[in-house]
Amino acid sequence: MNTAIKSQDPLADVFTIAGRSYRARLLIGTGKYKDLEETRRAVEASGAEIVTVAIRRTNIGQHKDAPNLLEVLPPDRYTILPNTAGCYTAEDAVRTCRLARELLDGQALVKLEVLGDEKTLYPNVTETLKAAETLVGEDFQVMVYTSDDPLIAKRLEQIGCVAVMPLGAPIGSGLGIRNPYNILSIVENASVPILVDAGVGTASDAAIAMELGCDGVLMNTAVALARNPVLMAMAMQKAVAAGRQAYLAGRIPRKRFASASSPLDGKFF
Amino acid sequence: MQITVNGKPAVLPESSTAQELIQRLELSGKRIALEVNGTIVPRSTYHSHQFHEGDHVEVVHAIGGG
Numbered sequence: 001m002n003t004a005i006k007s008q009d010p011l012a013d014v015f016t017i018a019g020r021s022y023r024a025r026l027l028i029g030t031g032k033y034k035d036l037e038e039t040r041r042a043v044e045a046s047g048a049e050i051v052t053v054a055i056r057r058t059n060i061g062q063h064k065d066a067p068n069l070l071e072v073l074p075p076d077r078y079t080i081l082p083n084t085a086g087c088y089t090a091e092d093a094v095r096t097c098r099l100a101r102e103l104l105d106g107q108a109l110v111k112l113e114v115l116g117d118e119k120t121l122y123p124n125v126t127e128t129l130k131a132a133e134t135l136v137g138e139d140f141q142v143m144v145y146t147s148d149d150p151l152i153a154k155r156l157e158q159i160g161c162v163a164v165m166p167l168g169a170p171i172g173s174g175l176g177i178r179n180p181y182n183i184l185s186i187v188e189n190a191s192v193p194i195l196v197d198a199g200v201g202t203a204s205d206a207a208i209a210m211e212l213g214c215d216g217v218l219m220n221t222a223v224a225l226a227r228n229p230v231l232m233a234m235a236m237q238k239a240v241a242a243g244r245q246a247y248l249a250g251r252i253p254r255k256r257f258a259s260a261s262s263p264l265d266g267k268f269f
Numbered sequence: 270m271q272i273t274v275n276g277k278p279a280v281l282p283e284s285s286t287a288q289e290l291i292q293r294l295e296l297s298g299k300r301i302a303l304e305v306n307g308t309i310v311p312r313s314t315y316h317s318h319q320f321h322e323g324d325h326v327e328v329v330h331a332i333g334g335g
Contacts, residue, residue, distance in 0.1 A: 029335030054334025057275040069331050070300050085334050099329050102309050103302035220335030
């Protein structure tokens with residue numbers, strides 16, 4: 001494990017992405033909220049230090065004085081992680097990252113995702129690899145969304161991505177961690193942070209990802225579309241922290257049969 | 270001079286600059302990024318970057334997303 005600090009002090013348990021240390025292992029997306037105020041409250045309740053945003057055309061002539069997302073989530077308080085959501089080719093993803101770098105005053109950190117089709121939003125791995133190579137070559141710091149294939153995850157690390165983010169299940173599906181053994185293999189082989197990105201539906205899913213040894217979890221829909229997004233954000237923060245502590249504490253092995261918790265000696269019956 | 274801004278046609282005076290377009294779109298001081306024909310135009314060069322007939326301009330900002 002790259003940055004895992006085996007410590008009982010939660011303040012000392014940080015992970016590092018592209019040279020910067022973070023305490024919050026829950027990363028949160030800002031899409032699908034009712035309005036910017038709900039976005040702000042949910043992000044705050046989640047304790048996230050890294051928040052994702054999308055890059056889109058300005059609405060020319062509309063909402064001239066409407067508040068901007070980055071006024072609600074100021075880049076001096078949060079690490080703003082621009083994504084390439086909606087891109088289906090390496091070319092579009094690279095173009096989006098270049099615009100994001102200009103938008104964020106030269107920030108190199110980006111979340112790369114290149115999708116395959118609209119029904120599954122499954123990552124297009126060949127285009128993802130191509131885009132990752134170009135972006136790393138242009139000195140971007142790439143956190144990459146990918147499938148849960150351990151070989152591809154390793155390849156993305158070798159290309160120079162600063163974090164690899166396999167899906168737990170399709171984006172927005174809420175199906176949870178469908179292939180924990182693949183996530184485990186990815187974690188065990190990694191020397192960069194591994195974050196589960198996509199698929200989490202509720203708090204226990206986030207805890208499972210962390211118990212597997214992931215460095216963090218990135219989610220959006222599970223919080224944004226919960227009946228009470230702010231409350232779910234709080235639950236997710238606790239679940240991520242609990243899963244992390246359980247991972248560090250080390251779970252007992254599974255056994256088929258029972259093992260009594262009370263001593264057998266001294267029985268009077 | 271006719272150019273395309275975010276997919277829509279726009280007519281600008283000859284040798285208009287990026288800075289003039291941004292002012293016209295009431296985006297001065299906003300956190301945006303500008304791309305012309307697929308190439309980034311850095312903020313520091315808005316005042317000197319002149320458009321040409323048929324340019325494809327994209328003006329983007331950050332919105333909510335996962």
